[in-house]
Amino acid sequence: MTTELNFLGLFLKASIVVQVIILILLAFSIISWAIIIQRSRILTRALKESVAFEDRFWSGEDLNKLYEGLSNRRDGLSGSEQIFFVGFKEFSRLKQANPDAPESIIQGSTRAMNLAMNREVEDLETRVPFLATVASISPYIGLFGTVWGIMHAFMALSGVKQATLQMVAPGIAEALIATAIGLFAAIPAVIAYNRLSLRINKLEQNYGNFIDEFTSILHRQVFGRNHL
Structure with missing residues (x-):
């Protein structure tokens, strides 16, 4: 309680710039x-949904029925579901339009899935770069506040003949609060940015692996080696 009161008091006594x-x-x-x-919540949900859909995908369910089921909730798709939906839709369209161009069918389907994956990753990365910005600039903003506060404190002593530590200490304490809060903002931000980026990269890798595996299935179908 005392620390909170001291902090509030120092804040109220600080210069406008420091405040x-x-x-x-x-x-x-x-x-x-x-x-x-x-x-964190969004990434946790995205990972769970990705695992759940891929379990369903590899369960042996007919892919045409899987596609039709996803069509019923088209606006709610994300992650692997969205990638599968876009890829299978493009595959079906190209196969019907150009049945004699198997390579074009595979390339077009893969390109559509990669674009869908990029959009999904962009959604996952929303606002995350702000954490990197906070982590990089907060210490410098706090340092500026400290320098300004100390300069302000010493300027106030210019008319005093004999300055003592007791006279200077409160002003310096006010100034150092800015640096402390700058670190308080920066440290969690940099830790969270690294952890969230790692989780996003893991999801992106999972999506990429799914595209490769699904492309292999489509490749076998379009060349007549297997049937969905």
């Missing part, structure tokens, strides 16, 4: 935590 910097850093921290919580 604004502290408020900016606190806003960065709040926004960062909101992004961390939101993106």
Whole structure:
């Protein structure tokens, strides 16, 4: 309780510039935590949905029926479901339009799935780069507040004949709060950015592996070696 009161008191006594910097850093921290919580939930759900769909995909269910089932909830598809839907739709269209061009069918289907994967990854990465920005600039913003606060504290002593540590300490403490809050905003942001990026890369790799495996199935079908 005492620490909270001291912090509030130092904040209220700080210069306007330092106060604004502290408020900016606190806003960065709040926004960062909101992004961390939101993106973590989205990535956890995306991974679960990807695993669930691929289990269904490899269960032996007829792919035409699987495609028709996904068509009924077209607007709610994401991840591997979306990639499969787009790829199978393009495959069916190209196979009907150009039945004598198997290579073009496979290339067109693969290209459509890669585009769908890129869009899915872009959605997963939404707002994550902001964490990198907070991690990189917050310490410098805090340092600027510290420098400004210390300069302001020493300028206030210019008219004093004999300065003591007791006179300088409160001003320096006010200034150092900015650096502390800058680190408070930056450290969680950089940790979360690295962890979220790793999870996104893992999902992207899973999507890429699914595309390769699904392309092999389509390749066997279009060359008549297997039937869906």
